[in-house]
Amino acid sequence: MIELPALGWQSIVIFVVFALSLLIATYCTYAERVIAAFLQDRVGPDRAGPYGLLQPLADAVKMFTKEEFFPGGANKVLFVVGPCLAMITALMSSAVIPFGNTMSFGNNLFFLQGIEVNIGMLWIFGVVSLGVYGVMIGGWASNNKFSLLGAVRAASQNISYELAMGMSLIAVLMISGTLSLREITLQQSVAGEWQVWNIVKQPLGFIIFLVCAFAETNRTPFDLPECETELVGGYHTEYSSMKLGLYLFSEYVNIFVVSAVMSVLYFGGFNFPFQYELRDWFINSQGWELASAQNLITLLGTVGLFLKIFAFIFFFMWIRWTLPRFRYDQLMRLGWTILIPLAVFNIVLTGALILFGVI
Amino acid sequence: MHPLFLFLSFVALLSALGVVFAKNPVHSVLFLILTFFTLSGHYLLLNAQFLAAVNIIVYAGAIMVLFLFVIMFLNLNVDTEPHKPAMAKIAAAVAGGSLLLILVAALKDIVPTGVAAGTPFNSQIGMVDQLGLKLYTDFLLPFELASVLFLIAMVGAVMLGKREAGERNF
Structure with missing residues (x-):
């Protein structure tokens, strides 16, 4: 008999998170x-x-009823695997995001979170780093030079x-001292204490993370892998029907997840101002x-977190329809010669501030 | 034995064989990525969450992406692959076989920590905080030396990739 972890009602939370990611x-x-x-x-x-x-x-x-097209000389298996991988990796990362505090019914305590692990941040980072495989495999399997160029661009951009x-x-990790996203959220608001969200302690780190989030989700101004002026459609040039749909869809799931991560890490997650005063x-x-008051605060906190997420999603779209695309060498120069030194400087600065007891 | 362990070992061995026997180099790389995932599964079964996550991030997420990147550029196909002489095949088999022999000889007598009576074993050692404490107290010197080694490798890579005077890439 295989012993599965006793998930029980927690599986409902996982299912709701899964459905919500897709709906959003x-x-x-x-x-x-x-x-x-x-x-x-x-209009x-x-x-x-x-x-x-x-x-x-x-x-x-429309997507479902379009023709399923396989280009000549394409690797059939990997051609199908590509969009599937893109979708799977996009959906996996929402498992560890705390969408709310605890709910209690009688003696049962629910976490409004898929799974609570003490490596939450590493999980997110790992899954995000896997996200590029869907694009790479799909682009290579298409047997098309434009697709291959798009795939190669995606790979080098993501690595950079x-x-x-x-x-x-790492700078967030230094001030929080934990990798668990739930712990990081709870630290940003403690009852009876004056606490600030991490954005106040890590303004530079947040800006670096935000820029990298745009690059990792292949959004304008970093959407070079699907740059239509140079590469026709980039890595999905040869894709049609729902396989194309999955690629486009996974981009939006990625935006949702990365917005949730930014809200949790830097904007207090499910905390909102004066929540303990409201509960009292x-x-x-x-x-x-106490239990029902706490449940209400938890629900309000979840609504608050989703408002933060929607604000970030709006920001993503606002940027897309405002800024033009980078040139590829500009993108590489920004990543390697500006963002990485800035991130190292941010770590040193954070270390110094912690050492002198400022934060 | 735990069924999950058996399943992971089965997939690990199968995908490792796939790496060697796949005709297409891209398939080999994909099998290797699958092998890394099963290894991470093994780490999780050993209660080593940090190692599992870092294995995915570093190997599956970064190194294999670069592998795939280079192989896609090289465009290796079955028909362009040069025919290897029999001598090279024999030499490879002998070298691989002796490596296996040495590994088996070195590892056959080890006693896992905690199994032998009297050795203290901490089941939480794979957790991030415990591992960090261990690395920064008992193993501080090797840990720092390894980081210096990485720094040297990075400086070397930058030196090799540096643009010569007057050379332009764009």
């Missing part, structure tokens, strides 16, 4: 069009359903920006029990 990614495609239309002073999608809200469904139907990203995470107000003035 679906509506990101809609939000992208609406925001693009807003920024360019156009945007408004045909399918009220305010065009059914547009993602219409897109899905991963370094700066990892080093900006419910207990003392309204006569609520």
Whole structure:
């Protein structure tokens, strides 16, 4: 008999997180069009359903009913594996993100988090570093020079920006002293103490992480792997139907996950200002029990975290429709000669501030 | 034996054989990545979370990406592969066989910590904090020496890749 860990009700949380990631990614495609239309002073999608809200469904139907095309000389197995890998790695990282504090029903305590491990940050970093395989394998298996160039660009870009990203995470690790994302969140707000979010302690680290997040998710101004002016469609030139859909979709899941990570690491996660005062107000003035007051605060915190995530997603789209694309040598120069030295400087600075007891 | 251990070992051996026997070098690299994943699974079974995560980040996430990168550029195909002389094959087999012999000879007599009576064993040693304490107290000198070695390697790589005076790449 195989002993599986006793997940029980926790599996419901995992399923909800999985479904939410997909739902949010679906509506990101809609939000992208609406925001693009807003920024360019156009109307945007408004045909399918009220305010065009059914547009993602219409897109899905279109994607599914298109022709499944395999280019000649393509490696059939890897051609299918590529988009699958892109999607799997995109969905895996949301497992360790704490979407809320604990909920208690009777004697049962739930964590609004897929799994709580003490290597949460390493897990995120590991899965993000695997994300490039989907693009590389798909681009290579297409047997097309443009796809291959896109894949190679994606690989070198991800490797370059991963370094700066990892080093900006190390600075967060130095001030928190733990790799668990839940612990990092809880440290940013302690009852009865004056605590600030990590963004105040790590402004430079956050900026480095943000830039690297754009590069890791292949978003403009770093979307060189799918640069249509040079490479037709980049790594997904040969893809059609839902296989293309999976590639485009995984990009939005990645944006959602990386926004959640940024909210958790730098913007207090599920904490919001005056949460303990609000809880005590419910207990003392309204006569609520501690458990139900805590549950309400947890729910409000989850809503707050999602508001932060949506703000970041909007920021991603805002940047995409505002800034032009980098040239490839500019991208490499920014990564290696600006971001990495800045990240090293940030680590030294953080160390000095900790040593002198400032943070 | 634990069924999960058996399954992971089976996949590990199968994918390791796949690395050697695959005709296409890209398939070999992908099999090698799968092998690293199963090894990380083994680390998890040994309660070594940190090692498992770092194995994925460093080997599967960084080194193998560069491997794949180079192999995609080289465009090695079965028909372009040069025919190796029989002498080279025999030499490779002898060298590999003697490496196996040495490894088996070196490892056959070791006693795992905690199995022999009287040796203290800490089941939490694979956790990040415990591992960090161990590395920075008992093994401080080798740890720091290894970091100096990495620094030398980095400086060497920069020296080799440095642009000569007057040379332009763009």
